Amino acid sequence: MRRLFRTFTLGLCLAACQPAQEGDPVASVTVGRDGPATPATPAPGATIASQVESACRSVIFENTPLTDCIASPERHRISTALAGSDGNFGSMAAFAATRDARTIAFAVNAGMFEEGGDPVGYFVSGGERLKELNTAAGPGNFHMKPNGVFFGTGDRWKVRTAEDFRANVSERPQFGTQSGPMLVVDGRLHPEITQDGPSRTIRNAVGVDEQGRAHFVISSAPISFGKLARFYRxxxxxxxxxxxxxxxxxxxxxxxxxxxxxxxxxxxxxxERKVPDDE
Structure with a gap:
């Protein structure tokens, strides 16, 4: 389970550390047009930049560049897919080659996975549950409790802790993916994440705001868990x-x-776009 057991222990404050500081609310955020954050290559047939409006924006938060892609219930629908190397896609470019780019607002990787691309935790695609909720203890970021589930049906999307999901969600959603750790829980930083720890890498996350919009954020430079969490909060x-x-x-x-x-x-x-921009 290649992805499950890779742990960024330096960026997480374990039981022996002092409690994390909440930090001060951010004073300002610089926003611009989205651009590539990491080496990027257009997919064959996917060049539509002059035809559609981007759902993503570039943001500078505490001197770190991020890309914030916003899914709106009025304009978008969300689904899940698998891109594993075992009979599936294996890369974002391979996935993109199978879809009509005019219908896609954006796509991001959706959580941790095992060798072959199978998800580590709960995973629902098209209303079909492919993996049950994983509440087991273990090493790695996935098992930093609480972890959580991003899920939804129609235009209602939510992030809940795995325990909250198990206790309160009785109907299977149209899509769902489990990952971990939670970055923000009920408005507070995860208790085992430091404010701005030394472990830095390209990271991505998801959260739903009070308007019901889902924010998919990917860093354009290495970022700590704490800074990414504070950007959401x-x-x-x-x-x-x-x-x-x-x-x-x-x-x-x-x-x-x-x-x-x-x-x-x-x-x-x-x-996906509910109505392609060229229609």
Whole structure:
């Protein structure tokens, strides 16, 4: 289970550390147009930058560049897919080659996975549960409790801790993916994440704001868990945010011809336009 057992212990404050500081709310955020954050190559047939509006924006938070891609319930629908190397796609570019780029707002990697691309935790695609909720103890970021689930049906999307999900969600959603750790829980930083720890890598996450919009954030430079969590809490005012992954984090944004390359990925979150911009 290659992805599950890779742990960024330097960025997480374990039981022996002092309690994390909450930090001060951010005073300002610089926002611009989205551009490639990591080496990117257009997918064949996916060049539509002059035809559609980007759902992603570039943001500078505490001197760290981020890309914030926003899914709106009025304009978008969300689904999941698998991009594992075992009979599936294996890369964002391979996935993009199978889809009509005019219908896609953006897509991101959707959580941690095992060898072959199978998700480590709960995973639902098209209303079919492919993996049950994983509440087991273990090493690695996934098992930093609380971990959580991003899920939804129709235009209602939520992030809940895994325990909250198990206790309160009785109907299977149309899509769902489990990852960990939670970055923000009920408006507070995860208790075992430091404010700005020394472990830095490209990371991505998801959270839903008070307007019901899902913010998919990927860093354009190495970032700590704490800074990413504080961006959700302080800049986006998101009360519950879920870490998706690091190092392998990738984004496909057809509107800017961005398609990230890198290590093989597994689960994917796909945000589609309800009405293509050219219609």
């Amino acid at each position: 302080d800049a986006l005012k998101v009360k519950n945010a879920l870490y998706l992954d690091g190092s392998v984090s990738q984004l496909w944004n057809p509107a800017t011809d961005r398609i990230d390359q890198g290590a093989p990925i597994g689960p994917i979150l796909v945000v």
